[in-house]
Amino acid sequence: MNGRDGHRGASRRGISERAWGALFAGPALFLVGLLALAPLLGAVWLSFHRRLPIFGISEFAGARNYWLLWGDERFWAACRTTLHFTGLSVAAELFLGLGLALLLDRVLNGRAAEARWVQAAVLIPWAVPTVVSAQMWSWLYHPDYGLLNYLLQATGLVSSPINWLDDPVRALHAAVLMDVWKTTPFAALLLLAGLKTIPRDLYLAARADGAGRWAVFRHLTLPLLLPVILIVLVFRTMDAVRIFDAVYVLTGGGPGNGTETLSIYAYKTLFQTLQFGYGSTLATAMFLVVLALTAGYLLLLRRHLREIAS
Amino acid sequence: MSTFSSQGVLLVALALLAGCTAGSAPPPQDSGTITIVFKHGKFAGDPEAFTALLRDFERRTPGVVVKEEVLPASTDQQHQFYVVNLEGRSVAFDLLAVDVIWAQEFARAGWLAELDHLLQPAEREDQFPEMIRAATYAGRLYAIPWYMEAGLLYYRRDLLERYGLAPPRTWPELVAAVHAIQRGERDPGLQGFLWQGKQYEGLVCVAHELAWGGGADLLEGGADAAQAVSFMRRLVGEAVSPASVATADEETTRRLFGAGRAIFMRNWSYAWTLLQQDGSPVRDKVGLAPLPAFPGHESVSALGGWLLAVPKRAAHPREAQALIRYLTSPEVQRRLTLDLGYQPARRDLYRDAALMEAKPWLRDLLPVLSAARSRPVTPYYLTLSHILQPELSAALVAAKSPEEALASAKRQVGALLGSRPWERG
Numbered sequence: 001m002n003g004r005d006g007h008r009g010a011s012r013r014g015i016s017e018r019a020w021g022a023l024f025a026g027p028a029l030f031l032v033g034l035l036a037l038a039p040l041l042g043a044v045w046l047s048f049h050r051r052l053p054i055f056g057i058s059e060f061a062g063a064r065n066y067w068l069l070w071g072d073e074r075f076w077a078a079c080r081t082t083l084h085f086t087g088l089s090v091a092a093e094l095f096l097g098l099g100l101a102l103l104l105d106r107v108l109n110g111r112a113a114e115a116r117w118v119q120a121a122v123l124i125p126w127a128v129p130t131v132v133s134a135q136m137w138s139w140l141y142h143p144d145y146g147l148l149n150y151l152l153q154a155t156g157l158v159s160s161p162i163n164w165l166d167d168p169v170r171a172l173h174a175a176v177l178m179d180v181w182k183t184t185p186f187a188a189l190l191l192l193a194g195l196k197t198i199p200r201d202l203y204l205a206a207r208a209d210g211a212g213r214w215a216v217f218r219h220l221t222l223p224l225l226l227p228v229i230l231i232v233l234v235f236r237t238m239d240a241v242r243i244f245d246a247v248y249v250l251t252g253g254g255p256g257n258g259t260e261t262l263s264i265y266a267y268k269t270l271f272q273t274l275q276f277g278y279g280s281t282l283a284t285a286m287f288l289v290v291l292a293l294t295a296g297y298l299l300l301l302r303r304h305l306r307e308i309a310s
Numbered sequence: 311m312s313t314f315s316s317q318g319v320l321l322v323a324l325a326l327l328a329g330c331t332a333g334s335a336p337p338p339q340d341s342g343t344i345t346i347v348f349k350h351g352k353f354a355g356d357p358e359a360f361t362a363l364l365r366d367f368e369r370r371t372p373g374v375v376v377k378e379e380v381l382p383a384s385t386d387q388q389h390q391f392y393v394v395n396l397e398g399r400s401v402a403f404d405l406l407a408v409d410v411i412w413a414q415e416f417a418r419a420g421w422l423a424e425l426d427h428l429l430q431p432a433e434r435e436d437q438f439p440e441m442i443r444a445a446t447y448a449g450r451l452y453a454i455p456w457y458m459e460a461g462l463l464y465y466r467r468d469l470l471e472r473y474g475l476a477p478p479r480t481w482p483e484l485v486a487a488v489h490a491i492q493r494g495e496r497d498p499g500l501q502g503f504l505w506q507g508k509q510y511e512g513l514v515c516v517a518h519e520l521a522w523g524g525g526a527d528l529l530e531g532g533a534d535a536a537q538a539v540s541f542m543r544r545l546v547g548e549a550v551s552p553a554s555v556a557t558a559d560e561e562t563t564r565r566l567f568g569a570g571r572a573i574f575m576r577n578w579s580y581a582w583t584l585l586q587q588d589g590s591p592v593r594d595k596v597g598l599a600p601l602p603a604f605p606g607h608e609s610v611s612a613l614g615g616w617l618l619a620v621p622k623r624a625a626h627p628r629e630a631q632a633l634i635r636y637l638t639s640p641e642v643q644r645r646l647t648l649d650l651g652y653q654p655a656r657r658d659l660y661r662d663a664a665l666m667e668a669k670p671w672l673r674d675l676l677p678v679l680s681a682a683r684s685r686p687v688t689p690y691y692l693t694l695s696h697i698l699q700p701e702l703s704a705a706l707v708a709a710k711s712p713e714e715a716l717a718s719a720k721r722q723v724g725a726l727l728g729s730r731p732w733e734r735g
Contacts, residue, residue: 053397054419054689074700143554144501144566166556168709254509255556256704271390273693274415 040287046280054274065281075282077257078265079289085172085247085261086240089179093236094229096180097187102221104188105195119189126185134249137178141165141250165251168258175247175259179240187232194228195221226304234297241290262286345375346629349391350407350616352383354580359649367636374629385409385511389692396421401621404630408453408617410444410684411511411691416619417447418689423620423627426451428634436658440613440684447689452619454638455655457646459614460675460682461519464567464575464585467597469495477599479609481523481541484574484602488550491573503545504563505576507555509703514695515612515685516576517542517702522610522683523603528698529686529723531716538604539705539712546706556707568592576601578614582671583651598671600678613682615655647672653679690727697722 050061069075100122108115125133140148141164149161164174198221206216244263247253253260253268266286270279353360357380364376381388389412395401396416408416416422429451434442441455463484465477469491478484488502506512518528520541526534545551555563560577564584567575570591575581585596600609618637620630636642643654644665653675659665660676686694697719705715 054415056418056420138557144499144552144571163553163556166553166707168704168707251557252509254700254703255707256509256709257700258704258707258709260700268696271393272386273696274393275693 043280043283043287046277047284049277049280051277052275061277065278068278069281069285074257074260074265075262075285078260078262081172081259082241082243082261082289085176085179085243086237088173089176089183089240090233090236092176092180093184093187094232096184097191097232098229100184100188101191101195102217104192119192122185122188124185125182128182130182130245131249133182134178134246137174137181138165138250141174166255168254168256171251171255172259175243175250178250179243179246182246183236183239187236190232190235191225191228194225198224227301230297230301230304234294234301237293237297238290241286241293262289343373343375344626344629345377346405346626346633347377347379347403348405348630348633349379349381349403351381351385351388353650355583355650355652360646362649363637363642363645367633370636371629371632374632376633379403392416392421396621399623400625401623404620404624404626405633406619406621407456408619410441410613410615410617411695413445413453413617413619414447414687414689415691417450417452421622422452423622423624424450424452425454425620425631425634428454428631436656438655438657438679440682441615441617441655444613444684444687445617453617454619454634456616456618456638457643457652457655458679459578459580459616459653460678461515461576461601461611461614462579462582462675462678463599463601464577464581465597465599466570466573466592466595468595469573470597477597478574478602480605481520481602482605485545485548485550488573499571501552501566501572502550503574503576504558504567504572505545505551505555506559506563507542507546507551507703507706508557508559508562509699510559511695511699512559513702513706514698515614517698518683518685519576519601519610519612523601523607525604525607528716529694529720531720535716536712539702539716541604542702543706543708543712556703570595579653579675580651598674600681608681609678611678611682613679613684615653693726694723697726 047065048061048063049059050064051058104115104118104122108118128136140146143149143161143163143166146161146164148164149158152158153161162170165171202220202224203216206220211219242263243261244267247259247261248264248267251259253264262282263286266279266282269275269282348364361378364378368375381391388407389409392406392408392412395403397419408422413422429437429442437455438458441458442451445451445453445455463477470477470487473487473491473494475487475490478487484503492500492502505516507516517539520538521528521535524534524538524541526532526538528535528538546553546555558566560581563572563575564577564581566572567577567581568585568590582596582598584590586593601611603609618634620627620634624630637646638655640656640659640662643656643659644662646652647654647659647665648668651669653672654660657676657680660672660679666673685691688694701710701715701719704710705712710718
């Protein structure tokens, strides 16, 4: 792309432009490095230490923390919980978000005024602060005066109230449901924007060729929407792996650590029991998980973009 | 990609903050006026009444202004704030409220100034020994008791009277009372016994109390401790307690009981004033008793409460100490009790006839407070608690057997800290 087919004058200007660019981007890069990279390196540095202020301990520990991590049942349980949560909530958000986006696209096509209202309304769950919505859901789930149980009992679906949060497995899925409610609108809006970029002529052409609704979706909408789907996947996966506030407010990681995600474990280790070294090891491990997932998605995205380009 | 890991980065940044940065500079001062910053958690009572006390202090101490900075009610969040902010070259506050379970930790970390001179030997006679023990580290006093809390049994006096029942003294009596009243009332909305079973510090307190009330020790483990934990589970299994206790904290239970929807509740002493305030559906229908014990054992409550301390690197330690003297003086402790409904940390006030006249329930509270037991007094307390919390919670929701949960907790404590580290201090 860059200047392969450009003529000489342009390419010479290109080099000097690049130098200028680097100069202008320098302060920003420096700031990003200072704000993002430095703390990150600090954590990695800490993760090789045994550091507990209350013991007055601060010593280099080599890979000891990582060795501990390897044998730490609680860490692996938190990994499983986090990945379970991520897999389920991201899949549901993508699926429901796509449905919602298609619906909005279809219903609101061309009606700009209504579209704005509906889009704003759809966004409300996403706009509510997470801590507030988690508190709200903890009330909805309440076995004695929660709305959810009231509705289930009023419609005769269950005979006695269900306590959504008193069983480790049920509580984790209750947290998934809350997250899906909260972030599906975000996925839907991104996907809706993606849908809007698909030229209408293509649909008309497909119709003219006699393609059915499913065929249009399968062979036209879906392939063209794939880059946006991948972006939604990347965003949502990263967010879900880092999930903290919502679950922390809803369950505190309980019952029986059934909903303890990696961030909650790291938070408790760092700020409740003050094991700064081992806590940093957990944070670093979490960063590596996120990094691996991101790398996987980026590879997928790149391959896909290359396919589209060719 | 940096945005993708901002949670991790945030944790890291906070960790770094705790590690090496100085707090923000103390507030600018007018000529001759000293501003001391007082950090404490949100009050359950009327904050205006407390502010009035601070203004009174300012009037008596010319040249000193007190600035209150209120932290969230969640003690976990307060703890986090202090941990991040106390480890600096200078600290942006001069006075802080310390939970009894943190005092050892903060003193061990070297974050608090010694306050031995604030309590003369004669004055210590007026204090509760367990509070002083919690505030003493390596023979030095690092905090001054401010107000007390203890686990209590709240009961619906009207319901117990209707069935001719006395407040239960043992756990089997409580179970029988719940069954009798629920059978008679035929109200499916009336719960039996509420307590705090969410995976957090409250659950640890309830479990300690059950174990102590059976002559056992949770961290010691053994058959008696396991029995206490399995009793907790049986309460839910036999519908004496609703399943929702497994997710309940103090305020959840206080609201449900306060709405008249339960017969018994275990809660801290703070709930009394709230249950008795104007407009409370259970006003004048509530009674207070020591927690039940297992037959043949003494009732033991967990000791709670708050202490006042001065950061070692505070900008104005002398003025902060003057404020501590003021807030813990008999006169102000009396006002705290009358205006905010707090339980004074001074034993002498419980013998004050006028105060007992105005707040008669404090008379019943004194024996409970005197017999209340501290959770293990050790700098490592939070580590112990965070090991116990998930294990107790798992036992409560039947994800693990009580024996398994306690054995696992003991194993983890041993691996992290060695055996019985809380006794080494």
